[in-house]
Amino acid sequence: MKNKHEVWVFIEIRRQSIAEVSFELLSKGRKLADRLNGELKAVIIGHELKKLAEKTFTYGADEVLLVDHPNLRLYNTLPYSRVMNMLVKKYEPRIVLFGATFIGRDLAPRVASYTKSGLTADCTDLQISDVTYLKKEYPELLLQIRPAFGGNIVATIITPDTKVQMATVREGVMEMHPVEKPAKIKISEIPFEPDPVDDLVKIIEQHQEDKKINLKTAPIIVAGGYGMGSKENFKLLHQLAQTIGGEVGGSRAAVDAGFVEHERQVGQTGVTVRPKLYIAVGISGAIQHRAGMQESNKIIAINTDPDAPIFGVCHYGIVGDATEVIPKFIQAYKEKLK
Numbered sequence: 472m473k474n475k476h477e478v479w480v481f482i483e484i485r486r487q488s489i490a491e492v493s494f495e496l497l498s499k500g501r502k503l504a505d506r507l508n509g510e511l512k513a514v515i516i517g518h519e520l521k522k523l524a525e526k527t528f529t530y531g532a533d534e535v536l537l538v539d540h541p542n543l544r545l546y547n548t549l550p551y552s553r554v555m556n557m558l559v560k561k562y563e564p565r566i567v568l569f570g571a572t573f574i575g576r577d578l579a580p581r582v583a584s585y586t587k588s589g590l591t592a593d594c595t596d597l598q599i600s601d602v603t604y605l606k607k608e609y610p611e612l613l614l615q616i617r618p619a620f621g622g623n624i625v626a627t628i629i630t631p632d633t634k635v636q637m638a639t640v641r642e643g644v645m646e647m648h649p650v651e652k653p654a655k656i657k658i659s660e661i662p663f664e665p666d667p668v669d670d671l672v673k674i675i676e677q678h679q680e681d682k683k684i685n686l687k688t689a690p691i692i693v694a695g696g697y698g699m700g701s702k703e704n705f706k707l708l709h710q711l712a713q714t715i716g717g718e719v720g721g722s723r724a725a726v727d728a729g730f731v732e733h734e735r736q737v738g739q740t741g742v743t744v745r746p747k748l749y750i751a752v753g754i755s756g757a758i759q760h761r762a763g764m765q766e767s768n769k770i771i772a773i774n775t776d777p778d779a780p781i782f783g784v785c786h787y788g789i790v791g792d793a794t795e796v797i798p799k800f801i802q803a804y805k806e807k808l809k
Contacts, residue, residue, distance in 0.1 A: 476509025477564040479536075481555070482527060483574050484517050484546070486679065491687075492570035494530045495645040499597060500568055501531030506599040507565060507611055512536055516554055518544040521658060528653040540663040545677060546574050550669040552581040558661065559586045563634050566613050568597075571639035579639050589630020590637040591615035595644050595739075595762055604631055613638070618739050618762055625758070643687050643743035643763075684718065684734045691717030691748045694737055694764070697724035698753025698774060699793060705730045707797045708752060714801050720744070722760050725753075738763035752793045756781025773797070 478500045483490040497513065504511040513527040516538045524535045538554050559567060559582055567582070569575035571593050583590035596616040602609045612629050613636040619626035630636050686692060693712040699705050705725070712719045721731035723738055737744055739759040749767035754760060756772070756779055764770070765784050772785035773796050782788045789796055 476504070476507045477512055477562070478504040478507065478509060478566045479512050479514055479559075479564045479568065480532075481567065481569045481575065481578065482513050482515045482524075483570050483572060484515070484520065484523070487520075487523070489523060489526060490570060490572070490642075491647065492572060492575075492640070492642040493527075495642070495647045496568045496570060496640060497527060497530035497532060498648045499640070499645040500566075501650060503566060503597060503599055503613070504531075504533075509565065510534065512564070514538075514555070514558065516543050516551055518542075524658055525656055528656055529649045530647070531650045531653075533654045533657070535658045536661055537658050538661045538663050540665070542665050542669065543663065545674050547669065547672060547674060548577055548581070549672055550663075550666070552578055552585070553666065553669070554661075554663065555582045556585040559588065559635055565611075565636065567635060567637045569637070569639045571641040575639050579637060583637050586635060587633065588635035588637050589633040590639075591617060591628045591630070592639045593617050593739075594638045594640050595625075597638060597640070602629055602631065604629065607631075612636070618758060641743060643745070646745070682734070684732075686718055686720055686735065686737065686742045686744050689718035689744070690746055691715055691750075692720045692737070692744055692746045692764075692767075693717050693750045693752065694720035694722065694754060695725050695730065695752045695793075696722040696754030696760075697728055697730075698755070699725065699730060700753070702730045704794060707794065711750070711797050711801055714804050717746075717748070717750075722754050722757075751781050751785065752797065754781055755779045756784065 480496045480500045482493045500511045510533040513532040513535045515524050569579040594615050594617045598614040602612045609631045615628040615638050693708045695708045720735050720737040726736045739762045743763045745766050747768045749770045751772045770785040771787045772781040773789045777790045
């Protein structure tokens with residue numbers, strides 16, 4: 472049965488666990504479904520995941536569409552896209568959300584192409600609104616909001632002429648909130664029939680490496696930009712982070728300059744973070760960077776340029792040279808610990 476008010480979230484499985492980005496999308500999907508007076512459904516593809524599927528109800532799912540088969544134990548493009556193509560084509564949900572991960576970026580375009588659905592990548596916000604476009608009214612459209620033109624503007628994208636609207640969302644962009652009253656568990660099992668085409672690509676071995684740096688969970692982040700001047704100066708930020716129990720981050724410009732590793736990049740093309748304290752040092756505050764840190768609880772900015780955009784989003788601003796200010800920060804904190 473086709474439902475114009477259903478919101479679907481593709482649940483990504485990593486090492487037999489649900490990826491955090493899927494819980495984040497369920498939380499956002501719950502709000503979108505409520506705005507549409509519709510239902511939120513989680514789509515799970517894999518093997519022996521029924522117990523895991525129950526966790527999606529904690530984050531707002533009304534129902535789980537479960538496709539369970541031994542052939543689906545590991546993510547494989549051909550069978551997974553075939554399953555999603557079949558489900559989206561058959562039920563035509565109003566909205567389908569994917570994480571902007573390696574898997575989501577591989578799967579979503581294939582589904583959009585096959586089902587002729589609209590798709591916007593790397594969204595930073597999603598809203599529902601009535602839209603007038605070319606003198607025609609479109610009720611309850613999905614507004615897909617993302618930075619564009621190198622991050623110089625924020626674009627709102629609509630796909631008014633498609634039945635299904637799809638989007639990928641980067642990890643950490645949406646806040647993850649368990650619901651107060653989860654719906655009664657309802658898991659609908661969808662039969663899976665293997666196809667010879669599925670075997671065109673076989674997974675022989677799979678190797679995964681844990682992230683050594685996890686900025687998303689760090690309560691304090693000391694981030695540096697190109698204004699730090701050199702990799703040598705970045706050592707000051709590592710000293711400060713070590714002193715106050717934080718992690719070191721960096722802007723894209725600092726990463727491109729080789730001052731800091733890519734794993735520590737904060738911003739539109741890096742990680743989105745919400746720490747209790749974010750110290751931005753030598754970062755001008757371009758929109759690409761602000762998109763990844765502006766929801767931090769407290770922001771301290773240190774920059775030699777009093778007109779730097781970062782001062783427009785910080786709670787406390789210091790105009791000064793980081794090589795002079797940071798040592799004073801470290802000394803002051805150590806004095807407090809005595």
